[in-house]
Amino acid sequence: MTQVAGTQHSEHRPVLVSIAVVLIIVVAVFGVIEGVLILLTRYDADVVASGGVLVVSLAGAAGILLSLLQGAIAAGVWRGSRGARTVVTVVASLGRALDVGTRAGAPESLGWTAIDAVGYLFVIVALWVGAGTAAFFRRRPMTAVASANSGASVPSTGS
Numbered sequence: 208m209t210q211v212a213g214t215q216h217s218e219h220r221p222v223l224v225s226i227a228v229v230l231i232i233v234v235a236v237f238g239v240i241e242g243v244l245i246l247l248t249r250y251d252a253d254v255v256a257s258g259g260v261l262v263v264s265l266a267g268a269a270g271i272l273l274s275l276l277q278g279a280i281a282a283g284v285w286r287g288s289r290g291a292r293t294v295v296t297v298v299a300s301l302g303r304a305l306d307v308g309t310r311a312g313a314p315e316s317l318g319w320t321a322i323d324a325v326g327y328l329f330v331i332v333a334l335w336v337g338a339g340t341a342a343f344f345r346r347r348p349m350t351a352v353a354s355a356n357s358g359a360s361v362p363s364t365g366s
Contacts, residue, residue, distance in 0.1 A: 221343055224340055228281050235281065238271075242267045242268070292344055295334060302323070303331075306327065
C-alpha cells in the first residue's frame with residue numbers, strides 16, 4: 208500500500224479480481240469466435256432463402272464488437288479502474304438476467320446457461336467483495352497522478 212495525501216491505495220491486485228479479469232477475457236475471446244461463426248451462417252441456404260442475411264450479419268458483427276469492447280474493459284479492471292468495474296458489473300448483471308430468461312424459455316440449454324450464470328455471478332462478487340478489493344479500486348487523488356507524472360519530461364514546443 209502506498210500513502211498519498213492521507214489516502215491509501217493498494218498496488219496489489221486481489222487474486223479474485225485477477226481470476227475475474229481472466230474469466231472476462233476468456234468469455235470475450237469466445238464471444239468473438241461465436242460472432243464470427245454467426246457471421247458465417249449468413250451464407251447458409253436457409254438464411255439466404257428467408258431473407259435474413261442482413262439480420263444475421265448485424266448480429267454477428269455486434270457480437271464481435273461487443274466482445275472486443277468487453278476485452279478492452281477487462282484491461283481497465285486489471286488496472287483498477289472503478290469505471291471499468293462498474294461497466295463490467297452492469298454487463299454481467301444484464302448477462303445474468305439474460306441467462307435467467309434463457310433458462311425459462313429454453314430448459315434444454317439449462318446446463319450451459321447455469322454455468323454462464325455462475326460465471327457472471329462470480330465476476331460480480333469478485334469485483335465488489337472484500338477489503339482488499341475495495342482498496343484496489345479506491346481512486347487515487349489527482350496529486351498522486353501528478354506526482355507520478357512529474358518525473359517524465361515533456362517536450363516543449365519552443366516558439
